[in-house]
Amino acid sequence: xxxxxxxDIAIVGGGIMGCVVALRLAQQGFAVTVVxxxxxGAEASSAAAGILGPQWExxxxxxxxxxxxxxxxxxxxxxxxxxxxxxxxIGYKLCGLIEIALDEEGEAALLDRQRWQAALGLKAEFxxxxxxxxxxxxxxxxxxxxxxxxxxxxxxxRTLARALSQAAATVGVKFVQGHYVRRVDIVGxxxxxxxxxxDSIKADxxxxxxxxxxxxxxxxxxxxxxxxxxxxxxxxxxxxxxxFRHVLAPYRKGYLVPRDDGMAVIGTTLEMVxxxxxxxxxxLSSILQTASAVLPALGPLPxxxxxxNFRPYTSDLLPVLGTTSVDxxxxxxxxxxYGILLAPITGQLLAQQISGTTPVVDPAPxxxxxxxVSA
Ligand SMILES: Cc1cc2nc3c(=O)[nH]c(=O)nc-3n(C[C@H](O)[C@H](O)[C@H](O)COP(=O)(O)OP(=O)(O)OC[C@H]3O[C@@H](n4cnc5c(N)ncnc54)[C@H](O)[C@@H]3O)c2cc1C
Numbered sequence: 351x352x353x354x355x356x357x358d359i360a361i362v363g364g365g366i367m368g369c370v371v372a373l374r375l376a377q378q379g380f381a382v383t384v385v386x387x388x389x390x391g392a393e394a395s396s397a398a399a400g401i402l403g404p405q406w407e408x409x410x411x412x413x414x415x416x417x418x419x420x421x422x423x424x425x426x427x428x429x430x431x432x433x434x435x436x437x438x439x440i441g442y443k444l445c446g447l448i449e450i451a452l453d454e455e456g457e458a459a460l461l462d463r464q465r466w467q468a469a470l471g472l473k474a475e476f477x478x479x480x481x482x483x484x485x486x487x488x489x490x491x492x493x494x495x496x497x498x499x500x501x502x503x504x505x506x507x508r509t510l511a512r513a514l515s516q517a518a519a520t521v522g523v524k525f526v527q528g529h530y531v532r533r534v535d536i537v538g539x540x541x542x543x544x545x546x547x548x549d550s551i552k553a554d555x556x557x558x559x560x561x562x563x564x565x566x567x568x569x570x571x572x573x574x575x576x577x578x579x580x581x582x583x584x585x586x587x588x589x590x591x592x593x594f595r596h597v598l599a600p601y602r603k604g605y606l607v608p609r610d611d612g613m614a615v616i617g618t619t620l621e622m623v624x625x626x627x628x629x630x631x632x633x634l635s636s637i638l639q640t641a642s643a644v645l646p647a648l649g650p651l652p653x654x655x656x657x658x659n660f661r662p663y664t665s666d667l668l669p670v671l672g673t674t675s676v677d678x679x680x681x682x683x684x685x686x687x688y689g690i691l692l693a694p695i696t697g698q699l700l701a702q703q704i705s706g707t708t709p710v711v712d713p714a715p716x717x718x719x720x721x722x723v724s725a
Contacts, residue, residue: 356554356678356704357381360544362531362567363560364390366507366689367682369514370697371557372523378705382523383551385544387530391511394561397659398507398690399584399607399615401597405472405499406447407688409463413715414668418688419472420711421695425503428694435520438513441506441610447597448482449497450489450644456601460497473500488593490646504597504607507690514693526551534558534569534679541678555678555704562625562660564670564683571674576721577684579625579660583633584617586655593647603640613654616641620661620687629656661686671696671716672703680704681718 359375361368364386372382384390402425404418429442451457460476467474475498482496483489519525526546533545534556543552558570562579565572589612599605607615619633634656641648662684664670669692670684682700685692695711702709 360553368559374701424694447502580663
């Protein structure tokens with residue numbers, strides 16, 4: 351901690367972002383309070399499929415791919431650290447991801463991704479249908495080709511969210527639950543704390559990590575057109591025995607993620623419908639139709655759960671990280687489809703910025719200042 355660094359930090363939101371930033375700051379000796387209106391980790395962070403897939407997610411090289419690759423590489427140590435702190439296993443596995451082409455357009459896209467990623471030195475192997483079948487014998491006859499990304503992985507996000515809040519509490523983070531942060535208090539261009547319902551907390555620095563609800567925090571400097579909710583629906587199926595081992599991702603049509611307990615998490619939709627937390631006939635049927643084309647043997651298996659939640663979406667698909675025009679106010683939001691992937695690097699980057707040490711990556715591409723709008 352530098353001599354000019356703040357001491358008391360208030361964090362708005364106890365999702366994976368609020369908790370990972372809190373954990374890193376508390377480990378550096380800051381006094382950290384997380385205010386969560388509900389249950390830590392119970393929103394988007396527990397709804398995620400848990401894919402750690404920067405090569406699959408990004409369509410071109412750039413700062414987001416670099417950030418994702420760096421964060422993916424942090425996962426083995428991150429999982430080991432959480433196990434050490436809490437005894438919990440977050441289900442991290444380097445299972446590999448096979449992107450699947452079900453049509454000609456998909457096949458061309460896979461070939462294109464293979465070319466530019468191989469040129470960057472990333473592992474990306476194009477598979478004919480027969481080669482894909484060797485890796486995953488249950489694939490259906492509609493599968494035309496695959497792209498094998500063997501360095502991609504997955505975690506169980508529900509366990510990760512629980513482990514992170516436990517780890518943060520273990521190293522001294524205080525959780526204030528069941529209270530809604532209404533406003534960030536700003537005096538003379540600098541934060542002085544946060545206002546809850548009928549209460550307030552003084553702080554030298556405030557981090558807004560309220561996911562899809564970030565723009566609703568008054569004074570948080572996140573305009574409502576910058577971070578918006580993008581609904582995703584998903585479901586789980588019980589397999590016995592497991593039908594597949596890799597993450598399977600039909601091009602532009604969601605994914606199937608195997609869990610160690612025989613569950614498959616299957617998603618998803620991307621819908622701009624505000625904060626309507628619903629699963630719909632249309633949403634589930636489109637997910638199931640694609641999943642059945644990839645793995646026809648899913649047909650008779652029981653659906654055990656359905657759910658939806660909101661990805662914090664930004665128009666340029668990059669997260670919003672770091673400093674703002676207000677002294678002492680920081681943002682850790684807008685992680686859209688890759689918040690689980692980006693959790694370790696987000697914790698590190700925010701802690702470095704707040705403590706005044708040199709950031710491990712250039713934070714400029716992720717700054718709120720790239721949006722020329724005011725809150
Ligand atoms: C269906 C689905 C599938 C996904 N799959 C993946 C995936 O496979 N891989 C991946 O990397 N990412 C995935 N994501 C994205 C990932 O889940 C998110 O990017 C990530 O969880 C965002 O974390 P967060 O902490 O910012 O948000 P959240 O987990 O939503 O946490 C925000 C918290 O802030 C609290 N809060 C909000 N406003 C206030 C307030 N005013 N006062 C107090 N508390 C407040 C909320 O209650 C909430 O707990 C998926 C998302 C969805 C919806």
